[in-house]
Amino acid sequence: MSTLVTVDWLVLAPALAPVLGVVLVLVGDAVSPARRGGRWALPVAAVVLVAGAVLALRGSLLDPATPLRTLCLPAPDGACLWTAGPRTSTLQAGVLLAAAAALAVHHDARPRLRDTTVTATLLLAATTGGVAVAAARDLGTWLVALELATVPAVALVVLRGTRAAAHGGLSLLVTSLASFALLVLGAGLWLTATGDAAFSPESVAAAWADPERRAVLVLAVTALVSGVGFKLSLVPFHAWTPQAYATTDLGTTLFLAAASKLSAAAALLVVVEALVGSAGSVVVVLLGLPAAASLLLGTVVALRQDDAVRLLAWSTIAQAGWVVVPLTALSSDGLRASAGYVLTYAAATAVAFGVLARTGARSLAATRGLLRRDPLAGGALALALLVLAGLPPGVVGLVVKVLAVAAPVAEGVWPVAAAAVVAVVLGIAVYLRWVAVLVARPGEGDEPAHEGSRARSTTVVVVLGTAVLLVTSALPHALLGGLG
Amino acid sequence: MNPWLLVVVPAVAAGLGVAVRRDDRIAQVLAVLGAGATLLLALVAWIGQSGTVIGFGPALPVGELQVPLGVTSDPTRLAVATVVALVATAVQLYSTWYLRTDDRYGQFAATVSLFSAAMLLVVVSSDLVLTIVGWELMGWCSYLLIGHWSRRPSARRAALKAFLVTRVADIGFVLGLVGLAAGARSTDLGTVLEAWDRPTQCIDTAVAGGSVLGDALTACAAPDARLRAVLLALVVVGVLGKSAQVPFQDWLADAMEGPTPASALIHAATMVAAGxxxxxxxxxxxxxxxxARWFLGVAVSVTMLLAALLAFAQSDLKRMLAWSTVSQVSVMLAAVAVAGPGVDPDAGLLHLWSHAIFKSLLFLAIGWAAVAAGGTAATALRGSGAATPVLRAAFxxxxxxxxxxxxxxGGVSKEHVLSSAWDGAVAADGPGVLVLVALVLTSAVTAAYSTRGYLVLTAHVRRRPEAGRVPPTVPGLLWVLVVLTVFGGLVVLTGSFAVHRVSLLWLLLTVLVVGVGVAVALRGGFDRDPAEVLARRLVPHADRGLGVDALYRRLVARPVLRLARVVAFVDTEVVDAYVRGTAVAARAAGWAGQRAHRRERPSAGVGLVLGAVVVLGLVGVLAWS
Structure with missing residues (x-):
């Protein structure tokens, strides 16, 4: 057992901030239970998360060659258990902000949440896992952090207390356990194949060169991709997604759709980064098959949905495919494109769920004419959908889609690129179908406006999310610059 | 003088004419002044200018193609421009009386101005693009003028027919000129001529410079003679369409539905002569x-004889003049067709010059007579030319x-055409003999129908015909044209047209041929219509133009419509079926996917997960091994 030589608390701050939040919330609740109906817990947690995001963004501006590192082992190994380059830092900030957005939506929930401290604690715990997994570079931390990011989310789904929610939570829990089993199996195989407890390209290259160890490594990658694929909602590990989304409340759905997906993508990036440069076409097939299947199935089924949340759930599945598409290139450009895509997707989907929370609409028909009835909500939703479709004025959606397809095209992975092109065409139909409803004339029976005045914090989420989309649409380099 | 002025002045008059079309008086003054100014400019330039003047245009570099858009004036072009402006002025003056009660006079006068601007552009153009612009503009203006009385269905049909027939022929014209310009990499007329004409001159220079003929041939890259012949034939197709030659001849007789001044303009100086x-x-x-010359020669030989015969048998005298135009334009084109290497084709332009004068005279005179008599049929017009001395002299x-x-x-120019044809027949490398035979026969028939026209129009009738009340401009105009018709032949002395002297022999021969024609026409005596005597059974067929209209419909319109229906069917039912099929397939796939996910239970999810892992693992291991 070796001891760590460095512990830099400032570098660890993005992960420590939510931990601090948990401590604050629990202590506060113990000292003064039910103070002001417990409504103080959510703002405190949100403030802590935003502070953590600001600290994480500090790392986004660094040179990719000199990432923030800490928890390093003594020489001769010298591996650092925490390595956060600009890409990782930006993903961490995304996770923290998405969690803060989920808290804001929870804050406006009607009827009011009774157990705010529990909700805040669970959310902060899951966020801690999500932030940590992005920077983890060894199997143990990675595995624990990934589970920490998942299990509290299951509890959040169940917390709603309805029968349907329990059903959804059970589905989530069972598949979560299956995925955990796969991840543990994969981690063990990885250790067997590489003889290294860290994700390092050098040991992967050595293992790949040896035919016998290569077979084990391929199985390890299969198990790891399947395990992460469950959290990322890749086909065929997607079945829980529409059910969980539809049965829980919007705050939790937003967390699952944005923060959880960011953590899962960050975890997958850690694995793929180690494979870049040495792995061959087998890994491309292992990544490309689920990606293409997600793209096609998610888009095609989303085309038939009339329930807004279910449409977004299936759209999440399709977008998860988009996140994996650039990874099939197994190049550093692909990693960057993937991170950019998942961040853009998270911002757009957070805005969409925020608008649903603000208006209370659950079906497409209920949003008819929203652009006229409530220009702020309608405009934000239309922009978010156009970003997801990749159409101007949602330029950032177009940019990340182009980058996502450019990486496999550059490496000659044509089947995946072809599936992506088909998905673009079908995706335009999916999202424009909803945009057309938004811009239509309001029907006779529609109310003029919804409880916009009371959902203040949700409105802040919608406005800030839309601002992020607008700024990155006008200056796509702002986003790409934060990825190294 | 800059040649652009000749185009700009009538074009400006047209633009202003559209602006002031509501007020007839201002429109009249503007139209007549515009035409008169153009005439004055052309006349001054013709008299005063010697040699060639080039008007530079806004040169456009279009990729590899040079488009200088220049114009040129030389004595020949100025002579033609003068007669065009003269006819345009006469038509504008005449229209102020003829269309005095028309509620759309302003539009008519503006269109006439634009029409003459387009024709003058073709005359002075030394750039193929400008030629096409003027050519297409004339097609459009002719549509407007023929269809001027658009409340009449027959006028609308005639306008549409003229437009469609000439458009179809214009396909060849544009293709030919584009091909010529592409070969020369320039649209400048001089460059085009040089590029496609290169070998002879180039070889001559090389041989004169002392090289062997074989070397000279290889040194001078010859333009593809076959390609050149095809391109020229395409241009000739366009010319045949615009000039109403076989097989496009049928639109011109129908175009008589337009107002008589418009007919005078189209027939005498512009559209049909532009070719x-x-x-x-x-x-x-x-x-x-x-x-290419054979192609042109055969077409015009058939046309001139056919049109002359049809003219003889028309029961409507205005349509007789229309068919005579077709025949006379063939005579002009014949002079171009027979002119071989080293022979100038200016006899054709000379005939254009004279035809413009006497045909405008005839049209304007018959327009007056028809207004007085109330119709243009030979029976209605019988004797109406005897109403006043000016009409009798004009006819x-x-x-x-x-x-x-x-x-x-007309005699002077026709003798020059005949002598050109004789030269061509002697040279024997073109259609000279064929054209010469057709010309001689046509001259006889022309003399016959001219005699018929004069006999019918000035026949003695029991009730003395009324000439109606006309302002003094109309008889004045006719007197001017009469004088020009008598003395216009003197233009050969100015040297503007490169024609050589005509011998006395030709004069006698012409008199003989014309005499034969007149004698044939007079077989029924002075009081009877020669068409009744000689061609009674041909008249109904001739009035229908031998049923060519039905032939157009059967051979062109119907197949084109049928093809269009097939294409539309293929588009909507075959091509679109695939497009609709993708939409149906996507929706069906979505339906199937949703159905598969209806039973969302934990066990189903776990089963899917494990099954997928097994599959992925198998894929991985199989692909690896």
Whole structure:
């Protein structure tokens, strides 16, 4: 057992901030239970998360060659258990902000949440896992952090207390356990194949060169991709997604759709980064098959949905495919494109769920004419959908889609690129179908406006999310610059 | 003087004319002033200018193609421009009386101005693009003028027919000129002629410089003679369409639905004669291409005889003049067709010059007579030309000129065409003999129908015809044209047209041919219509133009419509089916996917997960091994 030589608390701050939040919330609740109906817990947690995001963004501006590192082992190994380059830092900030957005939506929930401290604690715990997994570079931390990011989310789904929610939570829990089993199996195989407890390209290259160890490594990658694929909602590990989304409340759905997906993508990036440069076409097939299947199935089924949340759930599945598409290139450009895509997707989907929370609409028909009835909500939703479709004025959606397809095209992975092109065409139909409803004339029976005045914090989420989309649409380099 | 002025002045008059079309008085003054100013400019330039003046245009570099958009004036072009402006002025003056009660006079006058601007552009153009612009503009203006009385269905149909038939032929015209310009990498007429004419001159220079003929041939890259012949034939197709030659001849007789001044303009100086101007410009290429000249020669030989026969048998005298135009334009084009290497085709332009004068005289005179008599049919017009001395003189001089009697303007030019054809027949590398035979026969028939026209119009009738009340401008105009018709032949002395002297022998021969025609026409005596006597059974067929209209519909319109229906069917039912099929397939896939996910239970999810892992693992291991 070796001891760590460095512990830099400032570098660890993005992960420590939510931990601090948990401590604050629990202590506060113990000292003064039910103070002001417990409504103080959510703002405190949100403030802590935003502070953590600001600290994480500090790392986004660094040179990719000199990432923030800490928890390093003594020489001769010298591996650092925490390595956060600009890409990782930006993903961490995304996770923290998405969690803060989920808290804001929870804050406006009607009827009011009774157990705010529990909700805040669970959310902060899951966020801690999500932030940590992005920077983890060894199997143990990675595995624990990934589970920490998942299990509290299951509890959040169940917390709603309805029968349907329990059903959804059970589905989530069972598949979560299956995925955990796969991840543990994969981690063990990885250790067997590489003889290294860290994700390092050098040991992967050595293992790949040896035919016998290569077979084990391929199985390890299969198990790891399947395990992460469950959290990322890749086909065929997607079945829980529409059910969980539809049965829980919007705050939790937003967390699952944005923060959880960011953590899962960050975890997958850690694995793929180690494979870049040495792995061959087998890994491309292992990544490309689920990606293409997600793209096609998610888009095609989303085309038939009339329930807004279910449409977004299936759209999440399709977008998860988009996140994996650039990874099939197994190049550093692909990693960057993937991170950019998942961040853009998270911002757009957070805005969409925020608008649903603000208006209370659950079906497409209920949003008819929203652009006229409530220009702020309608405009934000239309922009978010156009970003997801990749159409101007949602330029950032177009940019990340182009980058996502450019990486496999550059490496000659044509089947995946072809599936992506088909998905673009079908995706335009999916999202424009909803945009057309938004811009239509309001029907006779529609109310003029919804409880916009009371959902203040949700409105802040919608406005800030839309601002992020607008700024990155006008200056796509702002986003790409934060990825190294 | 800058040649652009000749185009700009009438074009500006047209633009302003549209602006002031509501007020007839201002429109009249503007139209007449515009035409008069153009005439004055052309006349001054013709008299005062010697040599060639180039008007530079806004040169456009279009990729590899040079488009200088220049214009040129030389004595020949100025002579033609003068007669065009003269006819335009006469038509504008005449219209102020003829269309005085028309509620759309302003539009008519503006269109006439634009029409003459387009024709003048073709005359002075030394750039193929400008030629096409003027050519297409004339097609459009002719549509507007023929369909001027658009409340009448027959006028609308005639306008549409003229437009469609000439458009179809214009496909060839544009293709031919584009091909010529592409080969020369420039649209400048001089460059085009040089590029396609290169070998002879180039070889001559090389041989003169002392090299062996074989070396000279290889050194001078010859333009593809076959390609050149095809391109020229395409241009000729366009010319045949615009000039109403076989097989496009049928639109011109129907175009008589337009107001008489418009007919005078179209027939005398502009549209139908434009082809002669263009082909004369391209003659340096045409003279080296016997196949293209054969094509043109055969078409015009058939046309001139057919049109002359049809003219003889028309029961409507205005339509008789229309068919005579077709025949006379063939005579102009014949002069171009027979002119081989080294022979100038200016006899054709000379005939254009004289035809413009006497045909405008005849049209304007018959327009007046028809207004007085209330119709243009031969029975209605019978004897109406005897109403006043000016009409009698106009018809006498006009028909004498049409018949080609020596010394009047039409006779002078026709003798030059005949002598050119004789030169061509002697040279024997083109359609000279064929054209010469057709010309001689046509001259006889022309003399016959001219005699018929004069006999019918000035026949003695029991009730003395009324000439109606006209302002003094109309008889004045006719007197001017009568004088020009008698003395216009003197233009050969100015040297503007490159024609050689005509011998006395030709004069006698012409008199003989014309005499035969007149004698045939007079077989029934002075009091009977020669068409009744000689061609009673031909008249109904001739009035229908031998049923060519039905032939157009059967051979062109119906197949095109059928093809369009097939294409539309393929588009909507076959091509679109695939497009609709993708939408149906996507929706069906979505339905199937949703159905598969309806039973969302934990066990189903776990089963899916494990199954997928097994599959992925198998894929991985199989692919690896």
């Amino acid at each position: 002669t101007v263009v082909l004369t410009g391209l003659h340096p290429l045409l003279e080296d291409s016997p196949s 006498l001089v006009g028909f004498l000129s049409l018949a080609g009697v020596p010394l009047v303007v």
